[in-house]
Amino acid sequence: MRPRKMIATAVAVGLSFSTLTACSSSGGGSGSNNSTGPITFVTGKDNANVWPPLIAKWNAAHPKEQVTLKQQSDQADQQLSDLQQHFQAKDANYDVVTVDVVWSAEFAAKGWLVPLTGKNALDTSKLLPATVKAATYNGTLYAAPYASDGGLLYYRKDLVPTAPTTWDQLISDCQGKTSPTITGPKPGCYAGQFAKYEGLTVNAAEAINAAGGVIVKSDGKTPDVNTPEAAKGLDFLVNGFKQGYIPREAIGFQETQSLNAFQAGQLVFMRNWPYADAILNGPGSKVKGKFDIAPLPGPSGHGASSLGGHSLAVSKFSKHQATGAAFVKWMEEPEQQTYDLTKGTLAPVITSLYSDAALVKQFPYLPTLLKSIETAVPRPVTPFYPAVTEAIEVNAYAALQGQTSTTAALAAMQKAIASATG
Template sequence: MKRVAAAAVAVGVLFAATSCADQGIEAAAQAEKQNLDGRGPITYVQGKDNSNVVRPLIDEWNATHPGEEVTFKEQSDQADQQHEDLVQHFQSRDPGYDVAVVDVVWTAEFAARGWLQPLEGPMAIDTSGLLPATVAGATYGGVLYAAPQTSDGALLYYRTDLLDHPPATWDELIGACGTARQAGIGCYAGQYAKYEGLTVNASEAINTAGGSILGPDGVTPTMTTPEAKAGLQSLVDAYRSGAIPRESVTFQEEQARQAFQSGDLLFMRNWPYAYSLMNGQGSSAVSGKFAVAPLPGKNGPGHSTLGGHSAAINVYSEHKATASDFLKFFLEKKSQAFFLSQGSLAPVRADVYDDPELIEQYPYIPTLKTSIENAVTRPVTPFYPAVTRAVQNNAYAAIKGEKTVDQAAADIQSAIAAAGS
């Protein structure tokens, strides 16, 4: 009941605490206890399966589970549309979306609104073999609400034809920018356009400097601490000095990849998906001329922002036992290795990263494991949309010199405080 009460408070703050919201929390509390042993066909909901990863796995499941077949409901490839679709179905208490894939930043919002079945008691899953950061990304209020499915961690891509070894610290990276100038190329680019990627990149700088955007309670803003401001200042200084090229404030993931792939950058921060795209392509100017390392920190690996998705059971599902088994099927080593081999998606099981055959095929995965092990989730809060808007708007203004870091940090602080009041 404490968990339900906490969820009621969070939803009350976020959604004006109407009697309708109260009734929704009460209904969810009752639904948590129902259909725990329910078996039968289920529907699995996920964004567009561009790499044809999900369908073969579902076919494998269906071949051995007569009477518990899984139907795949494929959403669009746009995260905001996926989010809206889930909200509509969960809000209407539709039992038809039995298992849904949720972005790590949606977990707190959906859990606070009572829409996700807590994975405890008969619904518990074994997380002992999973990377701890992935479990943290599926947890809210100390309760696991989803099964980690695929993860993601940032990598530092660097030119091996221009450098003997990667920088171990941020200061070393900035110091290597002289090599970029001598080669007539840009030094370092991440994703600094005003969108979610900027929240990701700013969070990495802030966390790596020892700061945070929110406190552990998911409510108290902490952007005015010296550490948080120092992290944002590192990006501002790098942009002002030219270490981060001017055009980088227009970059999302693909623009950064294209610049690095064209040979125009010494360093790039990006996700693992870019690795295979830049190696072995005839149009890639850097094929065979780059490697990856963890993001550089103060005295070693920095803190990547954790990416990835988890699979959650709809609290109103009528076949929760089947849904639970399906989550566990996706967590099997064979399934996790298929996510990697078929879709270049980062596994959540630690043992996949230690498999010699997979390392030979995907030489970057030990580095990716280090990145994920040091990763930090974005702020875990049911107010996340307001938090990310505040970070994007003000970090962008600070990087471009339109605000001081002190002012940007103070404005992020006040915007987050207003969202939670």
């Protein structure tokens, strides 16, 4: 998940709608069925107005399978809570839902999603492997990747000649040029998202993974974050506040605040998502034409992005699962996905679009973004994600504030994750 709004689409599959929507029983709403009919699609707030035209297009072609759009809030935690409440109530009116990449495991483990197998099977051969992995639980695909994302380094090319590939290079590039604050005659050096929310989990995980550390083992429940590697990664952020290469104001930054600071010329480097490119090149931006984009740096070379993005999933409680599956697959077609990229600057999940000449001309950062996604490390894939991310946020934030040492923060993080997943 990236803790901001993100919409894109994916890949064409070779199944006809007649196969997907062949009607059998009407379905009871609590198991698999092959029924067609009207559905409701639930997704986070669509600030880019991407969804209404797409749904109107679908509805024009499917008069008996109309889709109604229901928008949630623009806050990821509120979206998650809303979905959990409706799934727990076995609400048949939440037919197709947008699933953040870090929610898939929990939803699948609790039996809330229809597996994309059999007649619902999705052709994943043209999709970015990382997006497919994030939508898979226990070897089964439970959601259709339709939007990917990766963290990127935005840098002022008018202030530094080339993008840094290591943390030391980034810090060196700032020496003598910047202020430890984002006010005054000199810009601050570097900022990401360090407020106590999901964005901090992303930034902390990127730093830890770049240094060779992990947070939770591949079993999805065993913590392994109290290590020298994890300490080295988190120290990059902790020392940033101590030494001043991260402005002290950044302790409250979410995506919008870091973007605003960079756009106003108050930062040399910023970690953010691809959507920021369009805003930074938009009207009123003080850095329009003065910045470029590169992969995130790490301790000894390019770092590791956290994988962001969303998938579409069909509810196990939907009475019209066949229509839900058909709508999901329709959203996987290149025409819809290209529209989402050009309309909402949203990252594709079809690998070939990243080398499409026309799209690269319009979005020059696509090859860099592809590299970011291909080397991305998912945040902990676990059915206990809400508790795991809370453990990361609380303890990493305490370390960034200087309330505890890096070592103590990681020990507390390890203990909290073990308690949540045990």
